[in-house]
Amino acid sequence: MENFIVSARKYRPDSFDTVVAQSSITNTLKNAIKSKQLAHAYLFCGPRGVGKTTCARIFAKTINCTNLTPENEACNECESCKAFNSSRSFNIHELDAASNNSVDDIRNLTDQVRVPPQMGKYSVYIIDEVHMLSQQAFNAFLKTLEEPPKHALFVLATTEKHKIIPTILSRCQIFDFNRIKVEDIAEHLEYVAKSEGVEVESEGLNIVAQKADGAMRDALSIFDQIVSFSGKKITYQDVITNLNVLDYDYYFRLIDQFLKNDVTGALLTFNDILNHGFDGHHFITGLSGHIRDLLVCKDPVTVQLLEVGGEIKERYKGQAQSCPQDFLLEALKISNECDLQYKISQNKRLLVELALIRMAQLSLKKK
Secondary structure (H helix, E strand, O other): OOOOOOHHHHOOOOOHHHOOOOHHHHHHHHHHHHHOOOOOEEEEEOOOOOOHHHHHHHHHHHHOOOOOOOOOOOOOOOHHHHHHHOOOOOOEEEEEOOOOOOHHHHHHHHHHHOOOOOOOOOEEEEEEOHHHOOHHHHHHHHHHHHOOOOOEEEEEEEOOHHHOOHHHHOOOEEEEOOOOOHHHHHHHHHHHHHHOOOEEOHHHHHHHHHHHOOOHHHHHHHHHHHHHHHOOEEOHHHHHHHOOOOOHHHHHHHHHHHHOOOHHHHHHHHHHHHHOOOOHHHHHHHHHHHHHHHHHHOOOOOHHHOOOOHHHHHHHHHHHHHOOHHHHHHHHHHHHHHHHHHOOOOOHHHHHHHHHHHHHHHHHHOO
16 A cells, blocks of 8 residues: 655645745745855744744755755755755754753754764754753753854744743844745645645635644645545535535625524524534634624725635625625624623523624614
């Protein structure tokens, strides 16, 4: 049986140009390599799954490449690149600070730093989750980080920059990685789907991108999960079923019912949602999000804040035009109050139903 490689590993970027949505950082690193102005220590910070460790590896590979391309990318043909690509390079050392956070681990590292590289110009030390180092380990690391040998270069990666002591921060060039936008994740997922011969509806990819919450690694993991569930042809319905996401259609239907003062219809729609196994709190937060999206669609300037695409985006724009702004603001206020009171309510279903009735009555007040 052929070994399966998860998409997050199979499609991991191997050059600066293939890193998604971090162009300001990759361009800065490429310019530093081109001008030969390399710092001795870098700190990559940002949310999980946005490319911190990946960029550190690409950077380490590129600065040791003996035959850089005109675009300042690694050639993948020299002996150093081949050693890196086959995971046998002795120039790149990775340390997981989450499990190697003691003073002894750092002392072993500082002893290792003195040894020059066997091949290439630099020995690169990538320390992941560096904020997990103990206070004593940080102190033991300070002198080496400030004045390492000429051949040593450190790249520290963390999701929690505020936990790193100021004396470490002052010795590093700091790069803040962005949370990846929904449209960038969806675009990359579309590329992965085509490469794997998977047919997938664009609305489905958009849901996966939203669920990933800015992390490309999470998005690729979710994509693999859905492919296992649906096979090579994925529909929007497959995605929302597998991820237990409420269909947009419910929310569009509810807003139409509110505008018509259709209290009965709204209560029956909510009952249908509960019968499908969805939690009332999950529903009311989703409704708040839907009303918020309608509000941003009211103004052409703010419509860019809508993180959906394709036919769904046009549907939002259409419904937004039929909703008075005062109605949307009042409805959002009611749904937010319901959200805040949900956890302390003794009769949660009644709380949500009362909120729906109040929203349905808003159209009467405007007449």
